[in-house]
Amino acid sequence: MIVFSKSSEMREWSFEQHKAGKTISFVPTMGYLHDGHLSLVSQAQKNADVTVLSIFVNPAQFAPGEDYNKYPRDEKRDIRVCEERGVDVVYIPEVNEMYPDSYSTYVEVEGLTDYLCGKSRPTHFRGVATIVTKLFNIVNPDIAVFGQKDAQQARIIEQLCSDLQFNINIVVAPIVREQDGLAMSSRNVRLTDEHRKEAPAIYRALMELKEQYNKGVTEVEDYKRTFSEYLSKNAPDAVIDYVEVVDWNSMSPVKVVEKNVLIAVAAKFSNVRLIDNIILEQ
Numbered sequence: 001m002i003v004f005s006k007s008s009e010m011r012e013w014s015f016e017q018h019k020a021g022k023t024i025s026f027v028p029t030m031g032y033l034h035d036g037h038l039s040l041v042s043q044a045q046k047n048a049d050v051t052v053l054s055i056f057v058n059p060a061q062f063a064p065g066e067d068y069n070k071y072p073r074d075e076k077r078d079i080r081v082c083e084e085r086g087v088d089v090v091y092i093p094e095v096n097e098m099y100p101d102s103y104s105t106y107v108e109v110e111g112l113t114d115y116l117c118g119k120s121r122p123t124h125f126r127g128v129a130t131i132v133t134k135l136f137n138i139v140n141p142d143i144a145v146f147g148q149k150d151a152q153q154a155r156i157i158e159q160l161c162s163d164l165q166f167n168i169n170i171v172v173a174p175i176v177r178e179q180d181g182l183a184m185s186s187r188n189v190r191l192t193d194e195h196r197k198e199a200p201a202i203y204r205a206l207m208e209l210k211e212q213y214n215k216g217v218t219e220v221e222d223y224k225r226t227f228s229e230y231l232s233k234n235a236p237d238a239v240i241d242y243v244e245v246v247d248w249n250s251m252s253p254v255k256v257v258e259k260n261v262l263i264a265v266a267a268k269f270s271n272v273r274l275i276d277n278i279i280l281e282q
């Protein structure tokens with residue numbers, strides 16, 4: 001396995017792979033890897049000849065006062081885990097190379113970013129779209145794998161690829177959960193013991209909504225109420241940022257709950273913000 005930090009080295013390697021007729025799959029991450037990330041690696045490996053994983057805690061997607069400085073990091077362990085999993089390249093860009101002092105170009109995906117996390121974190125997706133565009137240009141993958149855990153992000157990247165004509169196939173992989181249902185996240189280690197015990201209630205509340213759906217409930221307000229009531233009973237320290245039922249394509253709220261809608265939620269346990277979602281299928 002090779003570890004690159006310079007974009008020129010990463011670029012050169014990808015060029016050589018393509019010249020040799022190989023396809024490249026790519027898994028962008030912010031590191032502190034867990035089984036959710038590794039499931040993306042497996043998908044990537046199934047879909048291409050060689051796999052690149054990037055680790056970059058992207059300052060542009062954190063607003064002032066968010067957890068950029070507190071975001072968990074462990075590069076040594078991440079590199080070891082990638083090696084064990086047969087990743088071909090770990091790319092760890094330097095902040096100074098990604099955003100030199102003269103930096104002034106940003107990518108904005110309109111519309112899709114107006115909802116859900118885009119509402120509470122208005123500059124977040126601009127940072128995400130910008131770094132993903134840069135990484136796509138440097139890594140030049142044929143396939144890129146994103147998690148449904150960040151459903152809105154995955155949808156925004158699909159749109160970005162289509163709008164900017166990146167010839168990259170976007171694969172969206174299912175959410176990997178802890179045994180108690182909590183969606184795996186690098187941020188989970190920042191929960192206090194007490195909050196870690198409460199946090200799986202988010203998923204259990206989503207399962208209550210799934211049951212409502214199976215019973216044929218169509219009123220959006222009924223779903224929102226059930227979620228809030230379940231959480232206030234079972235996770236009293238959680239502060240709900242949003243619970244929304246949206247259309248996958250537009251990410252905008254639906255009027256009636258039907259099949260193929262996404263229920264997305266965000267909740268904070270003191271300063272740790274967690275997100276989760278389910279897709280309601282038939």
Ligand code: AMP
Nearest residue numbers: 029030031036146147149150175176184
């Ligand atoms: P992050 O390092 O949190 O930016 O995540 C990097 C990629 O891993 C994103 O595409 C996430 O959606 C994905 N990911 C994070 N957590 C999970 C999870 N629990 N299950 C599946 N994918 C995940």
